[in-house]
Amino acid sequence: MNIYYCYSCGYRKVFEDYAGIIQQKYPEISVIGANYDPPGLNMYLSRMIGFGKMILIMCILSGVNIFAWLNKPQPAWWSWCLENKLYACMMMFFLANMIEGQLVSSGAFEISLNNIPLWSKLETGRIPQPPELFQIIDNTLQFSKMDMPNSNFV
Template sequence: MDSFSSRNRNIAFLVLCLCACYALAMEGGKEIPATKFGQSVAPTMTFLYCYSCGYRKAFDDYVNILGDKYPQIIVHGGNYDPPGMNYYLSKLIFALKIIIILSVVSSVSPFTFFGINTPSWWSHLQSNKIYACMMIFFLGNMIEGQLISSGAFEITLNDVPVWSKLETGKFPAPDVLFQIIDNQLQFTDKVQENPDFVK
């Protein structure tokens, strides 16, 4: 009977791991969609920003400012992936978070899978499922957020870097950005009008 019960626990733990892997694969495929404005061949400005830092609104503000002054420019935006191992560590934390939450909800102890006695703190989590799941969820999100928060707001114009918040520590003022664009493209003489732009 113990062997049958142990085998069922192992199968349940394996199912939990598979669910976590599936959730990780789905989360990994869920990237911040690149935002595009305009369709024709024209000067292209790309913003790569820290989505978890809340910089999406700053990006939208710059898009509106640029759209008013330079309707010919195509603007792209997307998430700036953190450097080094932080990205992979955040994925690992996400997978562990899912496994622990599913284990708590399903009352499966991962310790029995490894032949270890279940510690008292795990029993406490099992007896307070809602509180435990909320705590694990928010703690996991906090750690993930710290790992992937790069603070980046990087701007390129025709694939040439023109501004880096990582280097300067600040966002470009609109007039500074306009000056950069004018200098980079010699805008008044060299840029052709976007034929798709409706005047």
């Protein structure tokens, strides 16, 4: 069984709880969990913002005027950042982290058994209750164990 969850949404604890109760009820099923990667370019944008955040913080702390390299006059907000380094770096760090978190937050909790999707929080909008999940697993296992009575039937 594979469970893909949104790490930034705090679903790791939910995964651990569900993995434990599934292992208790179905010891023959191994539960594997992994982070659900965000869709599209969100991960790349998040990484670029993180990289840019670190460069800007290093420029602020070192007092580098990046606008001199671009042959542009230094704006007032950059002068403020250089004068208030600690506050500017903290603000840059927390603002960039908030944007990065929004980009990578998928809200996913996807459950599949033998590559058969059992539950999708992205589609239903909620995480299944344990009895509900047990019912779905039982039905899937029962269906997969059924033998076709006459495979030569046309």
